[in-house]
Amino acid sequence: MQRMKWYVLALCLLVGFVWSANAQEVDPKLVGTWVTDDGICSPCTLTIPATGSVSFTQANEPVQVVFSQIVPGPGINLTFPLGGKVELSLSKTNMLIGFYQRPQRTEAYSIVAFRRQ
Numbered sequence: 001m002q003r004m005k006w007y008v009l010a011l012c013l014l015v016g017f018v019w020s021a022n023a024q025e026v027d028p029k030l031v032g033t034w035v036t037d038d039g040i041c042s043p044c045t046l047t048i049p050a051t052g053s054v055s056f057t058q059a060n061e062p063v064q065v066v067f068s069q070i071v072p073g074p075g076i077n078l079t080f081p082l083g084g085k086v087e088l089s090l091s092k093t094n095m096l097i098g099f100y101q102r103p104q105r106t107e108a109y110s111i112v113a114f115r116r117q
Contacts, residue, residue, distance in 0.1 A: 026052045027074035027090075034096050034114035046096070046114055048076065056080075086112065 026048060034046045040058070047055045052070055056063045056078065067079040075089035075098070088098035096114035 026050050026070055029090055029094075030070070030074050030076060030096075033117040035117045036112055036114045038112040039100055039110040041112070044112075044114075045117070046076075046078075054078065088112070088114065 028050075030048050031050050032048060034048070035043050036046075037043050042059055044059075045057045052068070054065055054068045054076070056065050064081050065078050066081055067077075069077045071077055071089075073089045075087070076096070077088070078086045080086075080103075083103035085101045086098060087101075088096040091097045094116065098112060099109040100112050102108050102110070
């Protein structure tokens with residue numbers, strides 16, 4: 001049993017190290033405040049600071065972002081508490097465009113386009 005505790009501790013440390021080693025810089029093109037009225041938003045606001053700790057509001061009410069990931073391209077993926085997901089990429093027209101996947105409905109996607117505020 002003692003040996004198992006050490007394995008769990010080592011695994012947690014390894015995951016923490018890999019996670020911090022994979023921390024990405026936020027592309028300066030993504031930094032700022034983005035808004036949309038698409039889909040269920042009226043409006044939705046996404047704020048991406050240089051630190052990468054994003055904030056999201058829907059109809060001026062804060063929405064918790066469970067997980068966010070800066071991706072090459074540049075782009076960003078967000079996961080919300082009930083399982084909804086947004087995958088966005090920066091377009092050549094300087095808009096964040098992508099898809100919103102509703103919770104528990106893997107076949108249903110809504111197109112969303114955020115413009116810089």
